[in-house]
Amino acid sequence: MLQQFNEKNRDIVVNINGKLVHRDAAAISPFDSSVQGGDAVWEGLRLYKGKIFRLTEHLDRLKSSAVALAFAQIPSHEQIIEEVKRTLTANKMFDDVHIRLTLTRGVKITSGMDPRLNQAGPTLIILAEHKPPVYSRAGLSLITSAIRRFPPDCLDPKIHHNNLLQSILAKLQANAAGVDEALMLDYRGFVAETNATNVFIVHKGEVFTPFAVACPEGITRAAVFELCRKHAIPCAERDLSLAEVYRADEMLCTGTMGELAGVTQVDGRSIGNGQVGPMTLRLSSWFRDLTESEGVLVS
Numbered sequence: 001m002l003q004q005f006n007e008k009n010r011d012i013v014v015n016i017n018g019k020l021v022h023r024d025a026a027a028i029s030p031f032d033s034s035v036q037g038g039d040a041v042w043e044g045l046r047l048y049k050g051k052i053f054r055l056t057e058h059l060d061r062l063k064s065s066a067v068a069l070a071f072a073q074i075p076s077h078e079q080i081i082e083e084v085k086r087t088l089t090a091n092k093m094f095d096d097v098h099i100r101l102t103l104t105r106g107v108k109i110t111s112g113m114d115p116r117l118n119q120a121g122p123t124l125i126i127l128a129e130h131k132p133p134v135y136s137r138a139g140l141s142l143i144t145s146a147i148r149r150f151p152p153d154c155l156d157p158k159i160h161h162n163n164l165l166q167s168i169l170a171k172l173q174a175n176a177a178g179v180d181e182a183l184m185l186d187y188r189g190f191v192a193e194t195n196a197t198n199v200f201i202v203h204k205g206e207v208f209t210p211f212a213v214a215c216p217e218g219i220t221r222a223a224v225f226e227l228c229r230k231h232a233i234p235c236a237e238r239d240l241s242l243a244e245v246y247r248a249d250e251m252l253c254t255g256t257m258g259e260l261a262g263v264t265q266v267d268g269r270s271i272g273n274g275q276v277g278p279m280t281l282r283l284s285s286w287f288r289d290l291t292e293s294e295g296v297l298v299s
Contacts, residue, residue, distance in 0.1 A: 001135065001180040008130040015087040015126035032123055033105035037113055038163035040104035040123075041065035044256040047088065047097035047128075051295025053256075054219050055081070061219070062103060065160045066122075070115065071105055073122050080124065081298065087126045088299040098131040098257055102162065134257050135180070139264030139276045142194065144242060145170035145182035149192035149214035157216045170195040181253070183245070183266060186214035191240040194253055199263075200224060202250035202279045207235040220254040220287075227286045233279075242267075250277030260284040 014026040021027075033039035043058045052058075059077045066074045084099065106121010147170040149157070170182035174195065183199070186192040193199055193215035200209045200221075207228055209221065228235035245251060249272045251263035260283055262276030 001140070003131075003134055006130050012129065013087070013090050015083050015090075015124075017124055018083060018086075020086065020090050028123065028125070029107050031108045031111065033108065033115075033118060033121070034102065034123070034162055036108060036111060038161065038165075039069070039115070040102055040162040041069065041160050042103070042162055043101045043160065045084075045099040045101065046256050046259075046291075047093060047095060047099065047299065048291045048295060049095045050299045051297050052084070052099070053291045053295050054223070055296040055298075057219050057222070058101075058256075061160055061217070062101060064158070066103055068156070068159045069105070069161070071103070071122055072118070073106070075103070075122070075124055081296070083124065083126055084128075085298050087128050091128055093128055093130065094299055096130060096132045098129055100127040100129075101125070102127075104162075131257070133259045133261075135253070135259075135261035137261070137276070139262045139274075140181060140253060141179040141265040142181050142183045142263055142267070143174055143177045143179050144267055145173050145184050145195070147173070147182070147184060149184050149186050151187045151214055154187075157212070157214060160216055167195040179265075185242075186210075188239075189241070191242065191245060197253035197255035197258060197261075200252050200254065201240060201245055201248035202252075202277060203244070203248050205234070205279075207233055207279065208238055208240060208244075209235075210240050211237045218254060220256055220259065223287060223290060224254055224260070224283060227283055227290065231282075231286065245271070248272065250280050252280045252283070260287050 012023050013020045043062045045052050102125040104123040106118045106123050108117040109119050170184055174182040181194045184192050191210050198218040198221040246269050251271045253261045262280040264274050
């Protein structure tokens with residue numbers, strides 16, 4: 001799975017601390033915390049017909065991550081929403097848009113790790129691109145990565161931080177194996193997530209997902225729980241082993257950039273009958289209905 005350049009994005013403008021600039025002229029200081037040490041938090045948002053799905057939940061998570069990292073300054077929801085609106089208006093964007101929000105600790109007075117060197121900040125970056133959901137609806141293939149997800153006592157996944165080297169290392173393995181993504185385990189050997197998404201399995205009509213111990217508390221993940229409750233589908237968090245994945249009737253990935261996507265192969269084994277399953281298709285349809293009925297109007 002390799003995203004392709006979208007010609008619609010050739011002349012987009014990017015918002016950096018309220019300044020709208022052409023993508024080719026956008027610049028971040030070499031003294032910024034994101035450059036110095038990946039000291040930043042982020043969110044991915046999706047725009048559906050002028051409305052952003054679960055915007056408040058995303059901004060709440062952004063703020064809670066920044067609070068956990070002891071950012072001295074955090075923009076209000078209202079400030080961020082206003083800058084998102086300005087960015088979308090400048091780009092004439094209305095639908096099929098993915099928005100990457102990045103909030104860094106800010107600019108340091110000299111290079112170094114110490115947050116006390118940050119005496120100007122934060123830096124807010126808003127990157128909006130024309131980007132439909134990125135995953136194939138025909139089903140994804142995964143391999144299990146040798147790279148493990150950190151437990152909370154090493155680096156808590158509830159901090160939605162910009163240091164994505166674990167994910168990149170796992171993705172390198174997936175690329176080398178010629179598959180779409182990498183399935184990652186936690187330190188105990190249970191399934192955590194993929195390098196980019198939360199995961200669910202379906203077994204005998206029940207839906208299961210790993211505890212949010214070594215994976216983020218996904219916004220789309222939470223929406224799947226809601227849909228299951230609404231439609232009386234048993235759904236629970238639990239430890240999941242690879243054996244349970246291999247023998248599952250269905251498997252799916254969830255995330256803002258790719259929405260819901262079925263998984264048809266893991267480690268060379270077909271999941272279920274090797275096709276996107278009926279539960280995945282139903283949940284995907286209900287999720288589309290949800291994105292059409294909800295959202296904060298921004299463009």
